[in-house]
Amino acid sequence: MLGGRWRRAVSQIGRSAAVWGVSTVTMLVLAGILPDFRLQSADGDSATTIAVTAAVAAGVFGVLSAVVWPLLVRLLLLVPALVLGLLVFFLNGSLLLVALRLNPSGQSEAAPETAVIVAAVMSAVASATGGALVVRDDDGYRRRLYRLADRRRGTAPACPPTHGTLFLQLDGVGHDVLLTAVGKGLMPTVARWLGHPDGPVRRQPAATHRLTPWRTDWSSQTGASQLGILHGSNHDVPAFRWYEKDRGEVMVCNRPTGAAELQRRATAHTGDGGLLTADGASRGNLFGGGADEQALVLSIAIGRRGRDTRSRAGYFAYFSDPANAVRTALSFVAEVGREIGQSTRARLEKRRPRVSRAGLYPFVRAFATVVERDVVVAAVMGDMLAGRTAVYADLVAYDEVAHHSGPLSRDAEKVLARLDRSLALIEKVAEHAPRPYRVVVLSDHGQSPGETFRARYGLSLGDLVRAGCGLPVPRRAERTRSGTEARAAVRAALRRWPIREREERHRPSRHSEPVVLASGNLGLVSFPDVPHRMSKEEIDARHPALLTTLAHHPGIGFLLVRSEEHGGLVLGAHGAQVPVDELEDGQGPLASFGPGAADAVRRTHSFPHAADIMINSFHDPADGEVLAFEEQIGSHGGLGGAQARPFLLSPLALSAPVADGEDLAGAEQVHRVLRRWLRESNGPEVPVEATRTVEAEREEHAA
Structure with a gap:
């Protein structure tokens, strides 16, 4: 035991010395090529003096980075997290200037802008050197992963021998999109899990996961979807946005x-805290799932919470490592440039369909695909290394890009x-966790392609509703603002939320003006002056042309309204009217919307906050196209196409x-499946016959 400790200590000292030596050489090289950075006096010094000066400066900079940087990041949590990312270069350069000033020789100096460059290069080189030296050392690799990941729990207690479970959500990735990506070789990790042939000889590896x-x-x-998955109930959630x-x-x-109100309602409805109540962690989600440790969770973004449940706590865990911060900042800048180049090429090639990608969108995309991904992955790594029982994390990168570039x-x-490379990294970290882990990958929905309703017909859904009501329609159609998870994450990071009265409270100027809202290709119309859900008969009496105008429009698939005679009624083109109790998949107005559409419509009709008129856009089953009522060419929110067909990728060891x-x-139902898997992972390790488990679950749910 003592000999092992000595060997580890000597190994650590050797690695530190190697990193110090490489940092010293890097500083000497930079001093030779950068005009505003020098390590000698104006009269010149000997090579030995310059080398000593570089070694001392590199050592002081390394100590400051290890000791002072985490303190600076903790203090800077008072400023927006996205601003913190932009301050990374300035802070690193400031530490280098301090290191040069503390140098006993007093001969070294650098211009502020040059110090930023030198500090960034040295941090990157030191990080790469340290990582390369511990690749073959499991203990060293594990310690480095701890530094890169979340360390809020400190020293983890002894873990039980049972499996931990990681639920990793790839936001917006549809089942068919995943299979296509695997077939193209874009996701080798997922391909290996599914047992797809790999390598030049097309070797067939043994599958470890099933895709459902x-x-x-x-x-x-x-x-x-996520409310239902994490909390077991999404009752009375008719859309992404709706009027109450x-x-x-x-x-x-x-x-x-x-998000906080929806989580409260779901908890009250089920009487249960959520999927993650037993030693769970929630990372990057809209909801907490009952986890006792939460970070980057929207439902706690406002309000006083404990240290371990601050919505932005994950940023400190990640940015406390200066090499992490530099790497992410560089990737952020590169992603902004990548988006500008891709959108410019799309305009020059006159691709259709296309939506605007100007303004702040390049920065929103970079935040989703770089900052949010890196911080969430690091938090998940920390959770596994700390031995947490259940972790649920959401990666929104694909969803954000697909909305604007197409799925x-x-x-x-x-x-x-x-994202596949992130899965590979997480799989590697699991090998060093104190307990075995089962990794479940899932998506919350897919995305359906298609141009926007406004682009095809020259008017928005709101304009069409106003026309049907006999109200004046603006000459220029207004854009329907797009709401995505990434934009919400950016606002949470910046602590900038729209004014409540403007975003969440509606004050109609006239009693007859409807509230028209969009959720992808799902539209909702409510009349705020009527306290109850209006019936078809009442709507016809007030606006005789409205329902006919909507139902017969070629861009609209069907409408759902309440009926005094039938209880609920689905309206379609050519005067089609089908009571909800008589709806059948593949027939009438739902003919093109696939299996399960009738049950989905019936369920939504029962919600207390269903809109006066629920509108689903046109859907072409031949190419999967829908027409979004928002400014998105990849959309989700209603019925039609790939948006309603996500996936569940689970280990074969689970039922x-x-x-x-x-x-x-x-x-x-997905929530109930994940609950069952948690019981299987944490209970006795005995064989479970899958069909019997499913049958028991069905009987329990029916009861």
């Missing part, structure tokens, strides 16, 4: 106040390849999600 598609509810978006007459407010899933675009495919021949339908 599942079907979303009518509201195919992260708010409804009893409160006179617009509820929005990706607002902190909205099948090359831009989106490149994001999938980078099958459902019995053969059955469909996995709805986020609430």
Whole structure:
């Protein structure tokens, strides 16, 4: 034991000396090529003096980076996290200037702008050197992963011998998109898990995971899906945003106040804290899932919370390593440039469909694909190394890019390849965790391609509704603002939220003016002056042309309204009217929307906050196209196409999600499956017959 400790100590000293030596050489090289950076006096010094000066400066800079940097980052949590990322270069350069001033020779100096460059290069070189030296040393590799990851729990207690479970959500990645990416060789990690042939000789590896598609509810978006998955209920979540007459407010899933209220309602509805109540961690999600440790979680972005549940706590864990900060900042800048280049090429090639990608969007995309990804992955690594029982994390990179570039675009495919590398890293970290882990990868919804409703017809859904009501329509159609998870994450990081009255409270100027909201290709119309959900008969009496105008428009697939005669009624083109109790998949207005559409519509009709008029856009089953009511060419939120077909990628060691021949339908059923898997992982290690498990679960749910 003592000999092992001595060997580890000597090994650590050797690595530190090697990093110091490489940093010294790097500083000497930079001093030779940068005109505003010198390590000698104006009269010149001997080579020995210059070398000693460089060694001392490199050593002081390394100590300051290790000791002072984490303190600076903790203090700077008072400023927005995105601003912190932009301050990385300045802070690193400042530490270098301090190191040069503390040098006993007093001969070294650098211009401030040059110090920023020198500090960035030295941090990157030191990080690469340290990483290369510990690749073959499991103990050293594990210690380095601890420094890169979340260390909020400190020294972890002894872990039980049972499996931990990691649920990793790839936001917006549809089942078919995943299979296509695997077939193209873009996701080798997933391909290996599925047992797809690899290598030049097409070797067939043994599969370790099974891939299962599942079907979303009518509201195919992260708010409804993730609430159901994490908390077991997404009852009364009709869309991404909807108007609540009893409160006179617009509820929005990706607002902190909205997310907190939805989580409270789900908890009250189920009487249970959520999927992660037993030693769980929630990372980068809209909701906490009952986890006792949360970071980058939207539902706690506003309000006083403990140290371990601050929504931005994960930023400190990540940016406390200066090499991490430099690497992410450089990647952030590169991603901004990549987006500008890709959007410029799309304009020059006159690609269609296309939406605007100007303004702040390049920075939003870079935040989602670089900063959010790196911070969440580091937090997950820390959770596994700390031995947490259950972790649920969301990576929003693909969803953000697919909204603006298209779900099948090359831009989106490149994001999938980078996400696969994150999966490979997490798999590697799991080998060094104090307990075995089972990695489950899933998505909350897919995305359906198609141009926007406004681009095809020259008017927005709001304009069409106003025309049907006999109200004046603006000459220029207004854009429907797009709401995505990445934009919510940026606002949470910046602590900048729209004014409540402007975003969440509606004050109609006239009693007859409707509130028109969009959630992808799902539209909602509410009349705020009527306290109850209006019936078809009442709408016809007030606006005789409205329902006919909407139902017969070629860009609209079907409408759902309440009926005094039938209870609920689905309206379609050519005067089609089908009571909700008589709806059948593949028939009438739902003919093109696939299996499960009738049940999804019936369920939404039962929600207390269903809109007066629920509108689903046109869907072409031949190419999967829908028409988004928002400014998105890859959309989700309603029925139609790939958006309603996400995936569940689970280890073969766990029981099958459902019995053969059955469909996995709805986020609430996915929650029950994940609960079952947690019981299997943490309970006795005995064989479980999958079909019997599913049958028992069905009987329990029916009871």
